[in-house]
Each structure stands twice: as structure tokens, then as C-alpha cells.
Amino acid sequence: MTRNDDLLRRSLAAVWHPCTQMKQHATATESLPLVPVASGKGVWLYDFDGRRYLDGISSWWVNLFGHANPRINAALREQLDELEHVILAGFTHRPVVELSERLAALTGDRLGHCFYASDGASATEIALKMSFHSWQNRGLSDKQDFVCLANSYHGETVGALAVTDVALFRDAYAPLIRPAAIVASPDARQARDGETAVDVARRAAGELEAHLEQCHRTTAALIVEPLIQCASGMAMYDPEYLRLARQICDRFDVHLICDEIAVGCGRTGTFFAHQQAGIAPDFLCLSKGISGGYLPLSIVMTTDAVYSAFYDDATARGFLHSHSYTGNALACRAALATLDIFVNDAVIETNRRLAGWLAECLRPLGRHPRVRHLRQRGMIAAFDVLGDDPHFSRRFYRSALAHEVLLRPIGNTIYFMPPYVISEDECAFLVDRAGIALDEALA
Numbered sequence: 001m002t003r004n005d006d007l008l009r010r011s012l013a014a015v016w017h018p019c020t021q022m023k024q025h026a027t028a029t030e031s032l033p034l035v036p037v038a039s040g041k042g043v044w045l046y047d048f049d050g051r052r053y054l055d056g057i058s059s060w061w062v063n064l065f066g067h068a069n070p071r072i073n074a075a076l077r078e079q080l081d082e083l084e085h086v087i088l089a090g091f092t093h094r095p096v097v098e099l100s101e102r103l104a105a106l107t108g109d110r111l112g113h114c115f116y117a118s119d120g121a122s123a124t125e126i127a128l129k130m131s132f133h134s135w136q137n138r139g140l141s142d143k144q145d146f147v148c149l150a151n152s153y154h155g156e157t158v159g160a161l162a163v164t165d166v167a168l169f170r171d172a173y174a175p176l177i178r179p180a181a182i183v184a185s186p187d188a189r190q191a192r193d194g195e196t197a198v199d200v201a202r203r204a205a206g207e208l209e210a211h212l213e214q215c216h217r218t219t220a221a222l223i224v225e226p227l228i229q230c231a232s233g234m235a236m237y238d239p240e241y242l243r244l245a246r247q248i249c250d251r252f253d254v255h256l257i258c259d260e261i262a263v264g265c266g267r268t269g270t271f272f273a274h275q276q277a278g279i280a281p282d283f284l285c286l287s288k289g290i291s292g293g294y295l296p297l298s299i300v301m302t303t304d305a306v307y308s309a310f311y312d313d314a315t316a317r318g319f320l321h322s323h324s325y326t327g328n329a330l331a332c333r334a335a336l337a338t339l340d341i342f343v344n345d346a347v348i349e350t351n352r353r354l355a356g357w358l359a360e361c362l363r364p365l366g367r368h369p370r371v372r373h374l375r376q377r378g379m380i381a382a383f384d385v386l387g388d389d390p391h392f393s394r395r396f397y398r399s400a401l402a403h404e405v406l407l408r409p410i411g412n413t414i415y416f417m418p419p420y421v422i423s424e425d426e427c428a429f430l431v432d433r434a435g436i437a438l439d440e441a442l443a
């Protein structure tokens with residue numbers, strides 16, 4: 001038995017893989033391959049036989065600067081010899097302080113208070129709890145409800161599912177969930193004849209306004225994924241929606257939570273996606289790319305106004321929430337090394353050129369007779385494939401792997417979210433192989 005086969009056999013016996021019907025890995029026909037990974041370098045993943053895969057989705061949107069990045073590796077080695085982890089209640093350490101200061105500076109010091117957890121879903125939970133509790137502390141005890149957008153995704157823990165509108169993830173657990181109100185998504189693909197993306201954004205904002213006119217007294221916060229609703233199929237929308245949502249939330253005393261777990265850290269062309277609307281949220285959730293894709297780390301950043309609602313002599317008025325690994329020193333150090341790369345390599349500027357190249361590579365695919373809605377913002381590009389084959393995404397995924405690229409469609413949407421260290425040649429390779437896989441999957 002090869003080392004690949006041995007690992008696969010043991011994994012199927014002992015590991016319950018996420019977001020997976022395990023039986024699909026086990027059956028021989030129409031099966032989904034489980035892929036063994038021995039090592040990674042840059043945009044490439046390698047198995048034990050030296051087979052390679054170009055990581056076109058940044059390992060579930062987390063990796064920014066490639067696998068085994070020498071600079072992040074060096075920072076982590078140094079940190080390992082200083083401090084791996086310490087309790088953050090009553091204690092503090094250099095990486096967590098420095099990271100909080102640097103992130104606050106990136107928001108123009110408008111979000112000067114950082115609260116730490118490990119996963120994105122925990123950041124969502126924290127933002128919801130903090131918003132609710134801050135209104136309680138301010139005497140507005142009826143503000144207990146939340147609003148999210150149609151097709152939103154904010155994580156899969158029970159609280160986060162309340163603001164997640166993806167049936168596949170939510171329906172099985174419906175009885176456990178206290179659902180949020182759902183208002184229209186500004187998804188630009190919903191444009192009617194003659195409408196622009198801005199028109200769609202205004203129409204959706206009108207629905208939000210109508211909802212809050214009715215429900216503002218009981219609403220604590222609106223939560224949005226700025227510019228791109230990633231998990232429901234890379235639905236992109238105009239920044240106008242964020243501008244209007246900010247105004248509407250201000251008018252009705254409702255918090256605006258920006259979940260930038262996926263779209264933050266330069267993915268959309270600015271360090272934070274909400275910056276493209278010239279607004280600031282009351283809460284900003286970060287995770288995924290913030291540690292360079294190295295370690296679980298999530299952060300909720302908030303304003304002086306929210307922070308001061310908890311600042312009191314009474315313990316119960318404090319934000320009494322914690323996770324064991326909150327503010328983990330290694331994870332924070334990986335994040336600092338990641339921020340260093342942004343500065344040293346002028347990543348936001350460099351990515352502008354790279355995003356232009358990705359667009360150029362994709363242009364021919366946009367003319368494919370089965371392709372619709374080719375769209376891109378920064379380093380995220382996507383298109384929809386016409387057809388009603390329920391197995392399309394699985395077929396495409398398998399074909400792509402056979403052609404050395406890791407791309408994982410969401411339904412009929414094929415998307416590209418590569419690490420920022422991808423070269424022009426690798427980018428062309430990725431798109432070229434995607435085209436081949438597309439024709440194979442449609443054949």
C-alpha cells in the first residue's frame with residue numbers, strides 16, 4: 001500500500017471530515033476523492049507521490065501568502081521560543097497588544113478595541129452578544145433582534161446560524177435556532193431590465209429601511225458581508241448598499257456589523273472591504289486570512305461607544321465571554337507577520353496588477369456559451385454555469401483535481417480565490433485548467 005492509500009484508509013476510518021457526506025468518499029462510483037496532502041509550498045499542495053494541486057481557493061479562503069511562507073515560518077519559530085500561549089484574562093503579552101494596536105490603526109482608530117477568539121463563527125457570536133448586551137447596558141432592553149441579508153453566511157454554530165440564510169446548513173437545525181429577520185440581498189445579478197448594480201443596491205436598501213421603520217425598537221444590529229456574499233456563491237454588490245445601510249442604521253439606532261471574515265485582509269482590493277463605501281461599522285469581524293491561513297484566530301473590533309457601554313463598576317455589566325485560546329500568542333504573531341508582508345510588499349498595490357491579470361485570463365471563459373455573470377472584485381472572481389445537472393459541482397471538482405487544480409464550486413458557481421503569491425504563469429495555468437475541467441464536467 002502506498003503512503004497515499006494508507007493515509008486515506010486511516011483518515012476515512014478515524015476522521016469525520018467537515019461539510020461532507022462521508023459515504024461519498026467511500027463509494028467507488030460517482031465518488032468524491034479524498035486527497036492526501038504531504039506538504040505545501042507557495043500555491044502548491046503535494047501528495048506523497050509528488051502529485052501536485054494548485055490551491056485556487058486558498059485552502060477555504062484562509063491562505064494569503066502561500067503555504068510554508070518563509071517569513072511567517074520564521075516569525076513563528078521565533079515566537080515559539082518566547083511564548084506559545086498564556087491566559088488572556090488578567091494577563092497580556094506583546095503579540096496581542098501589538099496586533100490590536102496595528103489593526104486599530106488600519107481602521108483609522110475608529111475601531112480601537114479588539115476582542116479575540118479562534119474561529120469565524122465565534123466572532124459572529126461575539127459581535128451579536130456584544131451588540132445585544134451593549135443595548136441592555138444602555139437601558140434599551142427591547143433591542144434583542146437581528147437582521148441579516150438573504151443568502152447571508154456568518155458561520156455554523158447555533159447562534160451564527162440564526163443570521164445565516166443558507167438552507168443546506170440551516171434547515172436541519174431549524175428547531176434550535178432563534179432566526180433573525182431576513183431582508184433583500186443587494187446581489188447585482190438581480191438587476192431587472194435597465195437596472196444597474198447601484199439601482200439594485202438602492203432597491204434592497206429600501207427594503208431594509210422599510211423593515212427598520214417597523215422594527216427598530218426591537219432590533220439590535222444588522223449583520224452584512226461587505227461587497228461579496230461569499231459562501232452563497234460569490235454574490236457581489238455595489239458599495240452603495242453599505243453607504244445606505246450605514247445611514248439607515250444610524251437613523252434607527254441599530255448597530256452595523258461588518259463580517260469581513262472572508263472579504264477582509266485585501267481580498268476585495270482594499271484592506272477592509274467596507275472602506276470601498278467610505279463607511280465605518282460598529283463591529284468588524286475578522287478571521288480566515290488574518291493569520292495568513294496559519295492558525296485559528298478571530299477578532300471582533302469595536303468602537304469607543306460600544307466599549308464604554310460595558311465600562312462600569314458592576315461585574316455583570318462587563319462583557320463576560322471567553323474562549324480558552326483567546327488571544328493565542330502564536331496566532332497573533334502569525335497575524336503580525338502577515339501584516340508585515342502587507343506593508344513590506346505593498347500588497348494592496350501589487351494585487352491591483354494581479355487582479356487585472358486574473359481578469360484578463362478569465363475574459364475568454366466569459367464568452368463560453370454556458371457561462372453567465374462573470375464577475376470580479378479584487379482577488380475574488382466567479383462565474384455561474386448554466387445547466388441543471390445536480391452533480392455539476394462534484395464533476396467539475398473531480399476534473400479540476402485531475403488537471404492539478406483545487407477549485408471547489410458552490411452549486412453552479414465556479415470561483416477563484418487564489419493566494420496573493422500566485423505568479424502570472426500560475427494564474428494562467430489555473431484558469432486554463434478550469435476551462436478544461438468545465439468542458440469535461442459539461443460533457
Ligand SMILES: *Cc1c(COP(=O)(O)O)cnc(C)c1O
Nearest residue numbers: 119120121153154155259261262
Ligand atoms: C467562513 C466564514 C465564517 C465562519 O468562519 P469559521 O472560521 O468557518 O467559523 C463567518 N462568516 C463569513 C463571511 C465566512 O466566510
